[in-house]
Amino acid sequence: MPVWLELVVRVVGVVAAFLVLPLVVGQAEHKVMAHMQGRLGPMYAGGFHGWAQLIADGVKFVQKEDVTPREADRAVFRLAPVVALVPYLLALLVIPLGPNDLVGQPLDIGLFFVLAVVGVGVVAVLMSAWASANKYSLLGGLRGAAQLLGYELPLVLAAASVAMAAGTLSLPGIVEAWRPWWLLWQAPAMLVFFVAGLAEIRRPPFDMPVADSELVFGYMTEYTGLRFAFFLLAEYVGIVVIAALTTVLFLGGWQGPFGDAYLGWLWTLIKVFLVSFVIIWLRVSYPRLREDQLQRLCWLVLVPVALGQLVLTAGVRLAIA
Amino acid sequence: MSERTGLPGEGLAKGLAVTLRTMTRRAHTQQYPDVAPELPPRSRGVIALLEENCTVCMLCARECPDWCIYIDSHKEEVAMPGAARPRQRNVLDRFDIDFSLCMYCGICVEVCPFDALYWSPEFEYAEYDIRDLLHDKTRLGQWVATVPPPPAHDPNGEPSKEEATAARKAAAPATAGQRGAGPEVRIRRPARRPPAGPGSAGNPEASGGREST
Numbered sequence: 438m439p440v441w442l443e444l445v446v447r448v449v450g451v452v453a454a455f456l457v458l459p460l461v462v463g464q465a466e467h468k469v470m471a472h473m474q475g476r477l478g479p480m481y482a483g484g485f486h487g488w489a490q491l492i493a494d495g496v497k498f499v500q501k502e503d504v505t506p507r508e509a510d511r512a513v514f515r516l517a518p519v520v521a522l523v524p525y526l527l528a529l530l531v532i533p534l535g536p537n538d539l540v541g542q543p544l545d546i547g548l549f550f551v552l553a554v555v556g557v558g559v560v561a562v563l564m565s566a567w568a569s570a571n572k573y574s575l576l577g578g579l580r581g582a583a584q585l586l587g588y589e590l591p592l593v594l595a596a597a598s599v600a601m602a603a604g605t606l607s608l609p610g611i612v613e614a615w616r617p618w619w620l621l622w623q624a625p626a627m628l629v630f631f632v633a634g635l636a637e638i639r640r641p642p643f644d645m646p647v648a649d650s651e652l653v654f655g656y657m658t659e660y661t662g663l664r665f666a667f668f669l670l671a672e673y674v675g676i677v678v679i680a681a682l683t684t685v686l687f688l689g690g691w692q693g694p695f696g697d698a699y700l701g702w703l704w705t706l707i708k709v710f711l712v713s714f715v716i717i718w719l720r721v722s723y724p725r726l727r728e729d730q731l732q733r734l735c736w737l738v739l740v741p742v743a744l745g746q747l748v749l750t751a752g753v754r755l756a757i758a
Numbered sequence: 759m760s761e762r763t764g765l766p767g768e769g770l771a772k773g774l775a776v777t778l779r780t781m782t783r784r785a786h787t788q789q790y791p792d793v794a795p796e797l798p799p800r801s802r803g804v805i806a807l808l809e810e811n812c813t814v815c816m817l818c819a820r821e822c823p824d825w826c827i828y829i830d831s832h833k834e835e836v837a838m839p840g841a842a843r844p845r846q847r848n849v850l851d852r853f854d855i856d857f858s859l860c861m862y863c864g865i866c867v868e869v870c871p872f873d874a875l876y877w878s879p880e881f882e883y884a885e886y887d888i889r890d891l892l893h894d895k896t897r898l899g900q901w902v903a904t905v906p907p908p909p910a911h912d913p914n915g916e917p918s919k920e921e922a923t924a925a926r927k928a929a930a931p932a933t934a935g936q937r938g939a940g941p942e943v944r945i946r947r948p949a950r951r952p953p954a955g956p957g958s959a960g961n962p963e964a965s966g967g968r969e970s971t
Contacts, residue, residue, distance in 0.1 A: 473777040477787040722773040 451541040454534075455526050458709075459673035462680075463491045465710070466673075466717045473721040494666075501662035508570035509659065517568060518660065518667035521561035524554045525674040532681045533609040535691045535701030540609060547608035548600055551682060552593055555637060558675075559585035562646060565668075566656040577655025580728060581639065581646030587735040588636040588643075594743035595630035598750045599623060599686045612690035619687070622753060626746040627687035629739050631712075634683065636735070638675030640716060642723040645731055680712035681705075688712070799909045802862045803881040804893075805855055806901035811874035814848040818866035818875060826859035827866060828852060853895040858888050876905040 438446075467490055471478025483489025505511055528551045530541035544550055559582055566578015600606050602623065603614035620627075636643035647655040657668050684690055688708050691701030726734065788795055797803075814831040830852035837844040855866075867875045878901045885891050893901075911918055917925070 469781065472781045472785060475780050475783070475786045477785045477789070480789070718774060718777060722777045723770070 447541050451526070451530050455529055455674065458677045459670055460491050462676050462710075462713045462717075463673045464488065465713065466676075466720075467491075469714065469717050470721050473718070498662055498666035501665075503662045503664065504659075506570055506659050510568040510570070513564050513568035514659075515664070517561050517565035518664040518671070520564060521558060521671040522667050522674065524557040524561075525671060525678050527554045528678045529674070529681070531608060532678070532685055533612060533690060534705050536609070536613075536698060538609075539691075539702060543609060544607065546606045548596055548606045548611065548686075551608070551678075552596055555678065556585075556589055558637065558671075559589075561671075562656050565660070569656065569659040571659050573653045574656045574658045577646045577648065577652045577658070580648075580652075581656060584636055584639070584643065584645060584731060584735075587732060588633040588739070591629050591735060591739035591743045592633040592637055594740065594747060595626040595633065596682075596686060598626040598743070598746045601747070601750050602754060608685050608690075612685055612692065615689045615692060617689070617692075619689075623687055623746070623750070625742050626750070627683065629743045629746065630687065631679075631683050631715075633735075633739055634679035635716065635719065636731070638672060638679055640672070640676065641720040642725050643731065644725055645728055648725060676713050676716050677709065680709045680716060683712050684708040797879045799906070800877060801879040801881075802864060802877050803879040804857070804877075804883060804901050804904075805860070805867060805898065806876045806878045806905050807853055807855075807895055807898035808874050808876065808902050809850060809853070809895060809899055811870075811872045812850050812853065813872055813874075814850055815871065817869045817871065821865045821869045823863060823865065824859045824861055826856040828854040828856070850895065853898060854892050855898060856892045857883070858891040876902065878902075878904040879906065880904045 467487070468478045479487030479490035481487055482493040505514055531544045531547040531550055533540035533543075562578050562581040562585065566574045566581065569575070599611060602619065603611040605611060605614065639646050646652075647657065649655075652658070657665060660668060684705060690708075691697055691705045693700060693704030693707075697704070814829060816829055819825075819827040819829050829850070831848050831850050833846050834849045835844040836847050864877065867877055880901060883891075883893075916922075
């Protein structure tokens with residue numbers, strides 16, 4: 438296979454995943470949330486149990502007027518949704534789906550790249566918040582900045598623990614090094630990573646920047662139409678990325694009960710969807726944290742646990758070697 | 759914080775359990791336009807008018823708390839062959855119920871002495887113009903077709919008044935001539951013979967007034 442063809446196939450694959458997986462997760466969120474609340478959820482769009490609801494939503498968003506407030510900083514305001522969306526697309530590029538280079542772009546420093554790119558999200562939040570010229574947007578954006586900067590630390594520390602255990606920063610390398618007993622060894626890091634990841638994508642119960650009961654819709658207040666849809670899509674892609682990262686780092690990625698070589702992609706997808714289900718489940722079950730509780734959880738619980746996990750990982754690693 | 763018992767995080771787990779359990783159960787959603795709702799018997803949907811039974815006594819209009827019943831009538835003379843003089847009869851010209859005012863208390867249905875008003879369970883008569891909610895007597899008459907038959911009596915309940923009276927009448931001729939005809943006979947007497955004595959004051963309102971509705 439010539440290089441350019443391989444490149445095209447890989448890019449198309451990643452874009453397809455980027456377009457399909459968030460829709461599947463979003464639809465699952467509609468239905469799971471509805472049934473957890475004793476409802477049915479969408480039933481009409483597409484005919485069978487509302488399977489096309491998100492597509493219909495997308496069509497609706499496209500038809501809406503694209504409003505930019507008069508006082509807004511136009512260029513920044515318009516750029517922000519793209520900045521929110523693209524990092525997740527880039528993150529999907531390096532997350533391995535299966536063994537033997539079944540990945541958009543195998544990268545030796547994949548973990549480093551993913552964490553750096555996901556961290557760009559805070560820029561999008563601040564851009565949209567400041568450029569909207571709206572006090573609710575600004576409040577939401579500042580909350581978001583405080584939250585994202587705070588939770589970046591436990592996220593990175595927990596990821597560092599796995600990297601230390603595997604001895605590599607490459608995501609496929611981490612999956613290859615993974616052993617089932619790591620589930621126990623890295624359990625605290627997994628919890629910390631998962632919770633910090635939830636906060637990182639601003640999912641309930643960590644949706645203080647959006648907090649519709651207090652801040653209208655936080656930094657997304659002024660957005661309409663397609664730009665708002667971009668933010669929503671970014672949220673769903675965020676779920677996929679965090680679920681995929683948790684899978685790859687802590688749940689053994691493509692390693693399954695049998696047939697890793699040719700069924701690896703299936704194990705990865707199953708695990709991703711299971712983790713996504715838990716993310717949705719948490720959203721349905723828990724109320725939003727208060728702002729002070731949020732910071733408290735981060736600095737007094739997650740960071741110490743992550744640091745302790747680092748010490749534990751280093752100790753076990755030394756003991757093995 | 760208040761003191762708690764049990765393991766730390768127990769509440770969090772309970773919250774997750776509640777949502778998960780709800781997910782495994784059937785949803786409560788009623789898919790209304792697709793599936794007709796199962797309404798309980800004697801649902802109060804709309805009021806139907808059986809025009810033939812109406813004598814224009816105006817009780818319903820007077821008892822209506824919202825004053826949403828409008829009645830007009832005129833008198834007609836009916837000459838009966840063989841009668842000494844023509845009789846007068848009330849003829850209903852207009853019987854409107856304004857359902858934009860109606861609060862569905864059902865007092866008009868209860869109070870109608872001639873069973874001209876009924877509850878119908880039909881409820882799909884929303885309109886784009888509030889003035890169209892004023893149903894005239896033809897519209898109210900059309901609802902009669904949707905009135906369900908009265909629900910059967912509770913087998914363990916008291917027999918209906920009609921049944922009780924019929925049974926009493928069947929049993930009455932044997933004992934009516936002599937003494938001890940029972941309270942029910944005494945009820946009817948004061949109505950026919952006004953100077954009946956001390957018993958006439960309490961009895962009619964004790965049973966005749968309230969149970970008949």
